[in-house]
Amino acid sequence: MALKMLEREERTLLTGAEAAAHAMRQLRPAVVPVYPITPQTPIIETFAQFVADGLVDTEIINVESEHSAMSAAVGASCAGARVLTATSSQGLALMLEICYIASAMRCPIGMAVGSRALSGPINIHCDHSDSMMARDAGWIQIFCENAQEAYDLSVVGQRLAEDGRVLLPVMTIQDGFTITHSAEPVALLPDDAVAEFVGEYQALYPLLDTDHPTTQGPFALPDYYFEIKRQQVDAMANVGGVWSELQEEFAKLSGRYYRGVFEAYKLDDADYVYVILGATAGTAKVAIDRLRRQRKRVGLLKLWLFRPFPAREIAQALQGRKAVAILDRALSLGSWGPLYSEISAALNAISARPVLYNYIYGLGGRDIRPEQLMSIVNDLECEANADVQRFIGLRE
Amino acid sequence: MQAYKIGSYALVVEPKRCKGCALCVYSCPKQILFLNGSGKIAVKEIEPCIFCRICEMRCPDFAIWVEKALTPGPSPVMTHGRGVA
Amino acid sequence: MPNTKALAMREEREKRFTGAHALCAGCGTPIAVRAVLNAIEEPVVVVTATGCLEVATTRYPTTAWNVPWLHVAFENAAAVASGVESAYRVLRRRGRISKEIRVVAFAGDGGTYDIGLQALSGALERGHRFLYVCCDNEAYMNTGNQRSGATPFAAQTTTAPVGQESFGKIQRRKDLTEIVVAHRIPYVAQASIGDWYDLVTKVRKAVSQDGPSFINVMTSCPRGWGHDSSQTVKITRLAIETCFWPLFEVEDGRWRLTYIPEEKLPIEMWLRPQKRFAHLFEPQEQTELLREIQKQIDRDWERLLRRCEVSASASV
Numbered sequence: 001m002a003l004k005m006l007e008r009e010e011r012t013l014l015t016g017a018e019a020a021a022h023a024m025r026q027l028r029p030a031v032v033p034v035y036p037i038t039p040q041t042p043i044i045e046t047f048a049q050f051v052a053d054g055l056v057d058t059e060i061i062n063v064e065s066e067h068s069a070m071s072a073a074v075g076a077s078c079a080g081a082r083v084l085t086a087t088s089s090q091g092l093a094l095m096l097e098i099c100y101i102a103s104a105m106r107c108p109i110g111m112a113v114g115s116r117a118l119s120g121p122i123n124i125h126c127d128h129s130d131s132m133m134a135r136d137a138g139w140i141q142i143f144c145e146n147a148q149e150a151y152d153l154s155v156v157g158q159r160l161a162e163d164g165r166v167l168l169p170v171m172t173i174q175d176g177f178t179i180t181h182s183a184e185p186v187a188l189l190p191d192d193a194v195a196e197f198v199g200e201y202q203a204l205y206p207l208l209d210t211d212h213p214t215t216q217g218p219f220a221l222p223d224y225y226f227e228i229k230r231q232q233v234d235a236m237a238n239v240g241g242v243w244s245e246l247q248e249e250f251a252k253l254s255g256r257y258y259r260g261v262f263e264a265y266k267l268d269d270a271d272y273v274y275v276i277l278g279a280t281a282g283t284a285k286v287a288i289d290r291l292r293r294q295r296k297r298v299g300l301l302k303l304w305l306f307r308p309f310p311a312r313e314i315a316q317a318l319q320g321r322k323a324v325a326i327l328d329r330a331l332s333l334g335s336w337g338p339l340y341s342e343i344s345a346a347l348n349a350i351s352a353r354p355v356l357y358n359y360i361y362g363l364g365g366r367d368i369r370p371e372q373l374m375s376i377v378n379d380l381e382c383e384a385n386a387d388v389q390r391f392i393g394l395r396e
Numbered sequence: 397m398q399a400y401k402i403g404s405y406a407l408v409v410e411p412k413r414c415k416g417c418a419l420c421v422y423s424c425p426k427q428i429l430f431l432n433g434s435g436k437i438a439v440k441e442i443e444p445c446i447f448c449r450i451c452e453m454r455c456p457d458f459a460i461w462v463e464k465a466l467t468p469g470p471s472p473v474m475t476h477g478r479g480v481a
Numbered sequence: 482m483p484n485t486k487a488l489a490m491r492e493e494r495e496k497r498f499t500g501a502h503a504l505c506a507g508c509g510t511p512i513a514v515r516a517v518l519n520a521i522e523e524p525v526v527v528v529t530a531t532g533c534l535e536v537a538t539t540r541y542p543t544t545a546w547n548v549p550w551l552h553v554a555f556e557n558a559a560a561v562a563s564g565v566e567s568a569y570r571v572l573r574r575r576g577r578i579s580k581e582i583r584v585v586a587f588a589g590d591g592g593t594y595d596i597g598l599q600a601l602s603g604a605l606e607r608g609h610r611f612l613y614v615c616c617d618n619e620a621y622m623n624t625g626n627q628r629s630g631a632t633p634f635a636a637q638t639t640t641a642p643v644g645q646e647s648f649g650k651i652q653r654r655k656d657l658t659e660i661v662v663a664h665r666i667p668y669v670a671q672a673s674i675g676d677w678y679d680l681v682t683k684v685r686k687a688v689s690q691d692g693p694s695f696i697n698v699m700t701s702c703p704r705g706w707g708h709d710s711s712q713t714v715k716i717t718r719l720a721i722e723t724c725f726w727p728l729f730e731v732e733d734g735r736w737r738l739t740y741i742p743e744e745k746l747p748i749e750m751w752l753r754p755q756k757r758f759a760h761l762f763e764p765q766e767q768t769e770l771l772r773e774i775q776k777q778i779d780r781d782w783e784r785l786l787r788r789c790e791v792s793a794s795a796s797v
Contacts, residue, residue: 030571031564057574059567064603068560071600074553075528075564080572083564101553207549208569208578210524217552218539228541413500417507417703418711449489453519453677454714456511458500462489 016179021046023154026194030081039176040114070098077107080206089116103138108161125365270299287373311346400442411436413459420451507710509700520684530558530588559604590631675717707756
């Protein structure tokens with residue numbers, strides 16, 4: 001069995017955008033509303049070519065804005081279709097009103113996000129301000145380190161979204177340009193294996209079932225609104241368990257096991273821990289390998305799931321460490337970085353609380369190098385003041 | 397709910413649903429409708445009614461309609477309110 | 482063509498929209514909705530924009546709809562409908578659905594002329610097969626009568642009030658029907674609850690098109706316009722007879738009047754019964770403004786006549 005899998009493991013040189021587009025093709029969506037925005041555009045371009053070449057039977061809707069993209073996505077999803085789309089930055093900002101409605105209406109829409117800084121000033125390069133802006137919209141948010149993860153987690157993410165215990169939309173987030181436009185060898189699963197893994201989407205109450213009319217998206221006043229929101233809370237709470245279940249199944253299929261809700265890299269004996277989302281985790285692994293050669297006990301906690309936030313698992317993993325550097329690639333102006341705030345809150349549940357440091361890096365695509373990440377450990381070791389937000393690679 | 401019958405037709409009014417706009421009163425070609433003391437739809441006299449159904453189609457609140465066959469007994473009102481009490 | 486009785490009998494077979502909703506006494510919108518849905522023979526799926534119609538008919542956990550109904554937001558009824566229609570097309574192709582289904586979107590003038598114009602334009606350009614019905618009562622009535630792009634010149638609203646320095650709205654309403662015609666879709670019409678037969682005929686034509694269709698339906702709001710609730714239909718009829726709201730259709734680019742008043746009534750007859758125009762008559766008559774309004778209407782009517790004549794002569 002294991003041998004067979006290895007034989008299958010042929011790798012194709014793909015950018016993260018192309019890898020996401022292949023996942024979309026294999027997921028056989030019925031409807032894909034598309035609207036271009038850098039750096040996401042190659043995802044929808046690649047997918048549109050698949051449709052044009054007859055490789056997948058999908059209705060592409062060339063909408064006139066991202067607002068309409070998400071609106072059409074909700075319409076099609078309620079109608080009973082599997083719906084996928086993609087966006088970045090301002091596009092996500094424009095969609096945001098409808099993103100909240102998509103999750104409240106329990107539409108399992110899959111969206112590839114090529115993370116990009118929000119204006120202003122306008123900038124096309126990576127940071128996580130777009131995804132962080134949408135963190136309260138009720139979507140599952142999965143952050144990917146590389147093209148392989150973007151592919152794998154798009155496939156698993158869609159099944160997770162459509163699971164009856166979940167029924168929530170999902171964003172599979174890859175760093176703009178760093179992943180979307182960089183080619184790497186990616187192992188693709190056979191088409192039929194993905195088709196079998198995700199199955200056909202069967203909506204619970206398809207609008208197009210005219211024999212069983214339903215009223216969807218009604219007006220809820222104070223007497224019901226609260227309970228409806230509570231149902232979303234419950235659905236989010238189910239995500240972690242379903243994720244683990246699906247990852248085990250996916251590991252048998254692919255040989256790639258996304259164990260737990262985050263990746264623990266050299267974490268077991270680490271006194272100092274870096275917490276990172278997305279592509280910079282790769283850079284951090286290089287930095288940690290070098291630090292380990294200097295006999296510094298540093299490890300990495302790379303989150304795949306940011307929403308729902310795996311607070312309990314993270315608290316467990318960080319319990320008893322000396323210090324934790326939390327690297328945010330987004331600002332929450334007037335407060336700590338979003339990831340820092342989450343982790344700080346998560347640690348309330350434990351007694352042996354490590355000292356937390358907040359680093360802001362890479363805004364608007366500012367490069368980050370292993371040496372910069374290596375130097376962080378100095379702050380942690382000398383117990384520098386943790387009461388300030390630090391900025392990496394900023395000219396001041 | 398009240399039904400006013402002539403032959404095989406009945407004009408039915410449901411004051412509970414009526415908001416008293418009087419659109420039907422105004423649009424009735426035979427002027428047989430009026431608003432009663434509580435501002436609800438009522439029928440002055442049924443004889444002149446030609447069952448044209450203009451009142452029915454104009455009513456924003458589905459409070460007046462014409463029925464063909466009378467069914468005795470209690471009526472299912474809310475979703476398919478075509479029964480006659 | 483269907484008469485009142487035939488449509489009432491259609492409703493007897495299948496009640497698509499019901500009472501016990503919370504729309505105001507004498508509201509024109511349910512009259513339009515009822516007529517539109519009864520005019521369509523095929524199964525329908527309804528998409529509705531945020532507005533009076535949506536909030537007053539679907540207060541959770543109740544509903545006035547007995548057909549599949551979907552609301553997402555204010556500005557996106559056309560985009561949502563295009564999603565539903567696309568899903569329908571592909572699921573039908575894949576053999577998951579076998580029925581012929583019609584998609585109908587309802588939105589108010591705020592949701593169509595203003596905030597929803599972009600989504601509407603996009604959906605029309607893409608050519609989805611759906612009917613978009615704008616229930617035009619000439620202001621944001623759900624929030625309490627604020628000025629919209631559909632509000633007529635000199636009408637009083639709460640955001641363009643009458644005062645020492647103001648006579649209400651100082652701009653003219655935009656001609657949305659004409660904007661939609663510019664999309665060159667198969668069928669565009671202007672209709673009114675004041676001519677019910679005309680409206681129903683147009684709906685039948687609209688849903689038979691293999692592409693987008695649009696009907697702009699005048700529906701009065703007794704509270705916002707300031708008239709007795711019994712006058713809802715009469716007042717929209719006067720809009721037709723004064724040529725403020727002419728009834729016409731544009732089929733494959735050919736303009737045609739579907740009703741020509743025997744005698745075009747002076748616009749005062751439509752304005753005077755409405756409180757939103759009361760400042761044009763009290764405390765003293767604003768003759769200049771009234772003349773200006775009449776001039777605008779005459780010019781628009783002439784223009785429409787010419788368009789229809791050109792179409793008629795071209796098709797001979």
